[in-house]
Each structure stands twice: as C-alpha cells, then as structure tokens.
Amino acid sequence: MHPHSADPSPTRPDTGASANPVLVEVTRGSMVESRHRGTFAVCDNEGHVVLQAGDIERLVYPRSAIKPLQALALVESGAADAFGCTPAEISLACASHDGEPLHSEAVKAWLGRIGLAPADLECGSHLPYNEEAAHALIRADKAPGPEHNNCSGKHSGFLSVAKRLGVPIAGYIEFGHPVQQMLLGILESMSGLALIEAPRGIDGCGIPQYGTPLGNLALAMARFADPADQPERRQAACRRVREAIVAEPAMIAGERRFCTRMIRATGGRAIVKTGAEGVYCAAIPELGLGVALKIDDGAGRAAEVTMGQLLRRLGIVDETLAEQLRPILRPTLHNRVGRAVGEIRPVQDFPS
Amino acid sequence: MHPHSADPSPTRPDTGASANPVLVEVTRGSMVESRHRGTFAVCDNEGHVVLQAGDIERLVYPRSAIKPLQALALVESGAADAFGCTPAEISLACASHDGEPLHSEAVKAWLGRIGLAPADLECGSHLPYNEEAAHALIRADKAPGPEHNNCSGKHSGFLSVAKRLGVPIAGYIEFGHPVQQMLLGILESMSGLALIEAPRGIDGCGIPQYGTPLGNLALAMARFADPADQPERRQAACRRVREAIVAEPAMIAGERRFCTRMIRATGGRAIVKTGAEGVYCAAIPELGLGVALKIDDGAGRAAEVTMGQLLRRLGIVDETLAEQLRPILRPTLHNRVGRAVGEIRPVQDFPS
Numbered sequence: 001m002h003p004h005s006a007d008p009s010p011t012r013p014d015t016g017a018s019a020n021p022v023l024v025e026v027t028r029g030s031m032v033e034s035r036h037r038g039t040f041a042v043c044d045n046e047g048h049v050v051l052q053a054g055d056i057e058r059l060v061y062p063r064s065a066i067k068p069l070q071a072l073a074l075v076e077s078g079a080a081d082a083f084g085c086t087p088a089e090i091s092l093a094c095a096s097h098d099g100e101p102l103h104s105e106a107v108k109a110w111l112g113r114i115g116l117a118p119a120d121l122e123c124g125s126h127l128p129y130n131e132e133a134a135h136a137l138i139r140a141d142k143a144p145g146p147e148h149n150n151c152s153g154k155h156s157g158f159l160s161v162a163k164r165l166g167v168p169i170a171g172y173i174e175f176g177h178p179v180q181q182m183l184l185g186i187l188e189s190m191s192g193l194a195l196i197e198a199p200r201g202i203d204g205c206g207i208p209q210y211g212t213p214l215g216n217l218a219l220a221m222a223r224f225a226d227p228a229d230q231p232e233r234r235q236a237a238c239r240r241v242r243e244a245i246v247a248e249p250a251m252i253a254g255e256r257r258f259c260t261r262m263i264r265a266t267g268g269r270a271i272v273k274t275g276a277e278g279v280y281c282a283a284i285p286e287l288g289l290g291v292a293l294k295i296d297d298g299a300g301r302a303a304e305v306t307m308g309q310l311l312r313r314l315g316i317v318d319e320t321l322a323e324q325l326r327p328i329l330r331p332t333l334h335n336r337v338g339r340a341v342g343e344i345r346p347v348q349d350f351p352s
Numbered sequence: 353m354h355p356h357s358a359d360p361s362p363t364r365p366d367t368g369a370s371a372n373p374v375l376v377e378v379t380r381g382s383m384v385e386s387r388h389r390g391t392f393a394v395c396d397n398e399g400h401v402v403l404q405a406g407d408i409e410r411l412v413y414p415r416s417a418i419k420p421l422q423a424l425a426l427v428e429s430g431a432a433d434a435f436g437c438t439p440a441e442i443s444l445a446c447a448s449h450d451g452e453p454l455h456s457e458a459v460k461a462w463l464g465r466i467g468l469a470p471a472d473l474e475c476g477s478h479l480p481y482n483e484e485a486a487h488a489l490i491r492a493d494k495a496p497g498p499e500h501n502n503c504s505g506k507h508s509g510f511l512s513v514a515k516r517l518g519v520p521i522a523g524y525i526e527f528g529h530p531v532q533q534m535l536l537g538i539l540e541s542m543s544g545l546a547l548i549e550a551p552r553g554i555d556g557c558g559i560p561q562y563g564t565p566l567g568n569l570a571l572a573m574a575r576f577a578d579p580a581d582q583p584e585r586r587q588a589a590c591r592r593v594r595e596a597i598v599a600e601p602a603m604i605a606g607e608r609r610f611c612t613r614m615i616r617a618t619g620g621r622a623i624v625k626t627g628a629e630g631v632y633c634a635a636i637p638e639l640g641l642g643v644a645l646k647i648d649d650g651a652g653r654a655a656e657v658t659m660g661q662l663l664r665r666l667g668i669v670d671e672t673l674a675e676q677l678r679p680i681l682r683p684t685l686h687n688r689v690g691r692a693v694g695e696i697r698p699v700q701d702f703p704s
Contacts, residue, residue, distance in 0.1 A: 019371035019389075026629070026650060029553025031563045033413055034629050034650035037371075037389070061385055124688025138490045149688060201381025202693040211383045277378070277386050297649040298378060298386035336476025336501060341554040 020054030021351050023295070023309075024302040028333070028342035035347075036302035038278065040293035040310060041218035045226045047192070049215065050289060051313060053351035056218075059211035060294045061201055062187075065275030066217070067094040067154050068241055068283070069190055069224060073182050074157040075237040079164035083114050090244035091251035092153030096274060098254030099128025099148040106251070107147040110156050114163050121146035122173045123155045123205040130254055151205035153251070158207075173206040180208055187212070189234075190220035204276060214292050217281060221290025225271075225283035242285060245271050258304045258328050262311070265325055270316045272307055274300065280307045284316060301344050304328060309346040372406030373703050375647070375661075376654035380685070380694035387699075388654035390630065392645035392662060393570035397578045399544070401567065402641060403665060405703035408570075411563035412646045413553055414539075417627030418569070419446040419506050420593055420635070421542055421576055425534050426509040427589040431516035435466050442596035443603035444505030448626060450606030451480025451500040458603070459499040462508050466515050473498035474525045475507045475557040482606055503557035505603070510559075525558040532560055539564070541586075542572035556628060566644050569633060573642025577623075577635035594637060597623050610656045610680050614663070617677055622668045630655045636668060653696050656680060661698040 019037060026034040039054030049056070071093040074080050080090060089110050097103040111117055125144045127134040137144055146152055158172050158179050167178045174180060188195050191212055199211035223230060227238040245252055246268030253259035253274070262272050272282040278295030280303040291310055295302040308329040311317040322329055333342040371389060378386040391406030401408070423445040426432050432442060441462050449455040463469055477496045479486040489496055498504055510524050510531050519530045526532060540547050543564055551563035575582060579590040597604055598620030605611035605626070614624050624634040630647030632655040643662055647654040660681035663669040674681055685694040 028413060028561065029551060031411060031413070031551035031553060033553070035648050037649075059383060061380060061383070122689070124690070126688055135490050138487050139493065141491065199381060199383035201383060201385070202687060202691060204687045204693075206687060206689055206691070209380065295649075296386065297388050297647075297651055297654070299649055299651070302649075335554060335556045335558060336478055337474070337558055338476070339554060339558070341556075 018055055020296055022347050023053065023350065024305045024344060025347050026301075026333070026342060026344050033342065036295050036297060036299050038293060038295040038302065038306060039214050040291065040306060041215045042289055042291050042310065042314070043215065043218045043222050044288050045219070045222040045229060045290070047215075047219050049218075051310065051352040052215070056215040057213045058294075059199060060214050060217065060279060061203075061209040061277070062212055062217055062281070063203060063209065063275030063277060063279050064096045064151065064154075065273050065279045065281035065292070066187065066220065067096070068245065068271065068273055069186055069220060070094075070154060070183050071157055071241045072186050072234065072237045073161050073179070075240050076233055077161045077164045077182070079157075079160040080240070082164055083160050085110070085160070087244035088248045088251050089153075089156075090241055091248035093157035094241065094245055094273065095153040095252045096150045096259075097153060097251065098130035098133065098257060099144070099150060100130045100133050100254055102250065103153065103254075104128070104133075104145075104147040107152045107156050111159065114160055116159055116163075116169070118145050118147040118152070120159060120169055121149070121152055121155045122171075123149045123151045125149055130256075149205065155205065175200070175208045184208070184210070187220065190223050191216040192219055214294055217292035218290045221281050221283045221292060222288065223290065225285045225290055226288035242268075242271055242283065258307070261325070261328055262308070265321060266311070266316055270311050272311075274303065278303045280304070282307060282311070284314060287314065289314065301331070305330065305344050305346055309350055313352065370407055372648055374699050375405065375702065376657045376696060377699050378653075378685070378694060378696050385694065388647050388649060388651050390645060390647040390654065390658060391566050392643070392658060393567045394641055394643045394662065394666070395567065395570045395574050396640050397571070397574040397581060397642070399567075399571050401570075403662065403704045404567075408567040409565045410646075411551060412566050412569065412631060413555075413561040413629070414564055414569055414633070415555060415561065415627030415629060415631050416448045416503065416506075417625050417631045417633035417644070418539065418572065419448070420597065420623065420625055421538055421572060422446075422506060422535050423509055423593045424538050424586065424589045425513050425531070427592050428585055429513045429516045429534070431509075431512040432592070434516055435512050437462070437512070439596035440600045440603050441505075441508075442593060443600035445509035446593065446597055446625065447505040447604045448502045448611075449505060449603065450482035450485065450609060451496070451502060452482045452485050452606055454602065455505065455606075456480070456485075456497075456499040459504045459508050463511065466512055468511055468515075468521070470497050470499040470504070472511060472521055473501070473504055473507045474523075475501045475503045477501055501557065507557065527552070527560045536560070536562070539572065542575050543568040544571055566646055569644035570642045573633050573635045573644060574640065575642070577637045577642055578640035594620075594623055594635065610659070613677070613680055614660070617673060618663070618668055622663050624659055624663075626652065626655065632656070632659045634659060634663070636666060639666065641666065653683070657682065657696050657698055661702055665704070
C-alpha cells in the first residue's frame, strides 16, 4: 500500500494469476462443497496494516462499499445543512437499501423537498430487494420506480449536491460532471491515491468506478473511522456521517440484512457497508481502523462471513455477540423443505 | 480417475488447498473485476481423459447435473412404459425447470395419471424461476406448490418408479428407500465407483447426494453418451432418455436458459445439464464423450461460460454457432439503465 503516494494508479498487469487464500467454505452434509478465495486488509489511518491476507495491492472496484465516503460530499458541500437533511436521510445516502416503504418513501420526501422527483434519479429501476415490498408492487400491478433502486438514497444525495453547487441536474452520474469529480476527489484524498488514470468502469447504478488497490480502500475507511489527520471540515463530515449511520441503521440496508444487523448489534462499534461483487468495507472508530475485503469470485455470501470473522478477530464481536449473530456469522443452509443441510463458515485456518 | 475401481470412495482429506486454475473472468470497463476458478474433465467411456483442468479427483456433489442419469431408473424400472410416459415427460424428469405453466401443468397431469398429486412430491416449494410465472402466482395471491419446484419433474419420475416397484410412496427421498438405492446403483455403475461410503449430503430438493470425483462424473456422462459397453437394457434406456431430451429441450429448463438454448442450438449434439453450486455436465453422443465441470465457488454464471467454451473446444459449437450463441457464451453485463458495462468470458489462456 502506498498511503501517501502521489503516483498515478498502478499500471502493472493485474492477471490474478496468484491465488488468494480460501477464506470461506460452504459445506453440505459431511463435505465441503464450495470454496471462496479472497483478500482483506485492516489498517490504521497511517496505512499501517494490522491484518491482511492475499494480494492487497490488487485493484478492485469499491462499488457500494464506499457509499459512506461518498456521503461526505453531501455534508461538505453544505447540501445537508441547506436542505435540512436528517440523520435518517444521511444514512439513506450511504445505503444499498432493501426498497421497503421506509426507504422509498423517504427518498420521495427528500427529493420533493429539493424540488425534484424520482424521475430525476438516473440510477434506473429494479424490484425492491425486500420480498414483501417487491410482492406488494407486483400484486398492485405497479412497475418499480427509481426510488426502489437500492442506490436511490445515494443518488438523492448526489442530486442534493448538484442543487447546492448550482450545476445541471441532468447527467449527474457522468464522469465529467462536477458531482462525480467531487466524489473522485474525496476518494483520492481518503485513499491517498491519484485515481484519474485508474482503470474505470460503470457501476450498476450508472456512476463511475475506479480500480483501487484493496489496501488503499482500507486506508480510506481508516481515515473515515479516525480522520484526525484530515482538515477540520472533513473531520466534522466523517463524524456526522458515522453518527447518522449508527443512529439509523435500518436506513442503510434493511432489517434482515447483514449491514443493518451488524451495525445495530455492535451499537455502531462497527460501521459496515456492503458492495457488489463481493466487496465489503468497515470503519472501526474506537480502534481507528479501516477494513476492506474482496471475494475473488464476487460472492456476497462469502464477503459477509469474512467480514464477520474479521470483526471477531478485532474483538468487536465477542463470544456472547457471536452466539447471537451466529445466523449471519456462520449461516445455516436449509433446503426447500426447511431441513438444515449445510453451512457457510470461515475456514478453520482463516489467515492472519 | 479410477473408472473401474471397486474401492470405496476416496477418504483422503480434501482440503482444497491446491488452487484450481482461473477459468472465467468478469470484466467491468477496462478491468477484470471478479475471477472464477474451477475444474473440468472430458473423457470417453473407457475413462480416457481428452481435456482436463484442475484437480479432477476432487469430490463434488453432482447435484442436478446428473438428472439424465437418474431418469434411467424411470425407463429401466419399466415405469415409463407402464405409465405411458411421453418424451416430454422423460425430458421433464431430467429437468431443473423454470416453473412455467408448460412445466407445472405437465407435472400435475403426469401425477394424476399415476393416481398421485403434487402433495405427494417431497421436494418442497419455491416460486418459479421464470419471472412471468412467478409474478402471475403473486398477482393471483397464490403460494407456489411443489409442482413449481424446479425438481418436480425428477420427483414425478421417482414417484413413478416407486409406484412401479410397488414400494411405499412416502419417504421416497430418503437414503434407505428403494428408489434412492436404485439411483445410487445407477450412479455407481455409470461412474465406476462404489459410493456407499462416500461423503453424503442432502440436496435442495431433499434427496441424497454423494461426493464423487469430478473425473468419474465425466466418465458417467461418457457412458450415457456412448453406453456401448453397458448391458442392453441400459443402452436402450440411455438412448431413450437422450432422444427425449433432444426432442423436448424446453422441458429440461426453459426458453431463456442455457440448457434449453444449447441443446436446441446444437440440434442435440450436446446434451447439457446444469446443477447447483457451479456444477455442469454434458454428453456428446457423436464423440462418445462425457463432460463434467465444477466452479470452485459455486457460481452458475461461470459454469455456463465454461461449458460453452468446452463445447467450442470440442467443435460442437463452431464459429457460426458461436456468433449466434454469444449472449450465453460470453454474456454482456448491463446496468440498471441497460447500458453495457462488462462481460463474463473465458480467460484468454483457458486451460488445455
């Protein structure tokens, strides 16, 4: 990791030829049926690595796992104050939410307050992740709207920033738009990297993604957890976003989801955020640590179990809490008639 | 592989420590985002390996990928004749189907003809994989029944065998039931292995699963493709099941699915069958070859792309067909607004 590097992003070929270690295994009966390899890094805000496994220089797209960092723009731009954003709305800006009425109604209210509507969201639409909410829409013969998109809170934040900056609303997801450039700047300063020439892709919700070494993602989260070396405005924004998430954990995901359950169960000692394709990030404010992990194959089931195991290693999840959280730390697999047939668990020789 | 071994199943520890090669990569923009490792074996009915990658001795649960072998019991027991099973029903017995009305209605009609009903199926229920069929049920406020379970055709076949054998219907999914013992015998004789002491698990639909070396799965499929060295009754059964699948490819999966599309596009030159947790099998009758593959992490998206690539290598999918099948051989990933953002593709140095 190069926490203070001013170099452009690494350009060495990233062939993935070296095998990262197996972190999680999926059992069925008396046998391991599937295995997930991956990488993780835990470091402090100076880039000192506390725990690591695999190639932590490998480039990953952060996906939704850095939404809490993107929400800094909402605060730092002055938009959160100008539009009177509540902690629930700031948590929603960090969310990959389940599309429950709780989430979609909050998005509509927020957009209404800034003079916009769901049609201004450029994230596209999909059925709510939450089954009841999805079925309710289907039963009512209604198509899902952009407000049901799991990223609609983040996009409401982006629109609020655009409004605050007085820049055009349309095209706010494009690389060249001032909102995306502000987000790029935040990611660069938090990760300690120049990312302008990094490999680039488009996220599921349309915004740019930058190939970032995993270790630098952990650094960015460490600085979010403990921004003592950051400018005062950044420090205040980090505190405000962290406090909003901890105060409103239901807004960041949903009642049945790992993020909401872990943040709530730890009383906010761990602020965890999932991303697509097996990425998961966390900030541990009391330890001043940031966590980033990526499952090579993109499996969310393994990313969750790895995050749980790291929080155990870090002492954030103790024995008592581990017992209570067993359904998400070591999920039991049931078949179609409800019989327990296997489990998803950390490997016995979990690295570090 | 030990095609003619009479030994009990391997008992050596299967740690998964050795890394299988990367077979498939998932790109987004200018970068590879995720990677899938796995194993494959292609062999003839004497166990000669034609193509292979990774540890082909590693034990895998065959899951639904051997349903065509399980359907041999339907024919060999005399049940198919006794109950006048059509080619569509025999194909359905091999299916992991989408739960379209085509499938669920056929299951109900078949069960009715043998004096049974969906309530006799012990596979459990889930919403149809097919979105329209699922939404139709939700809109009608109806819970899915066992006939919608993707395995309901296979289970209808099991019930037909039980009826034919004159054994109890209830408990036909249990290890000790005569139907399951008959299926075990078929798998043993086709794979060339004694599996009675193999690691055992329970499938999603409730039936026993046996840890089987991947290479021996390929052998079983090769014998299904070319059963020349098998008893005459087995030869006839293999032919009848193969012909049923090729005549009724829509029954084995669904119009949008890889299995149905590949069988149809190749005119039955490849009989392919998917299984859960990244398993895929195929029989290539004209070459007398069997194919078995397992993606380490269990990802179906990578299993399909690997199967497609192997069929290209074997000349079953030529350049012209590859162009037509590009959407399943090298699927494009679209984001929520329909923009192409990446693809799932075989690695450039695909092994063998």
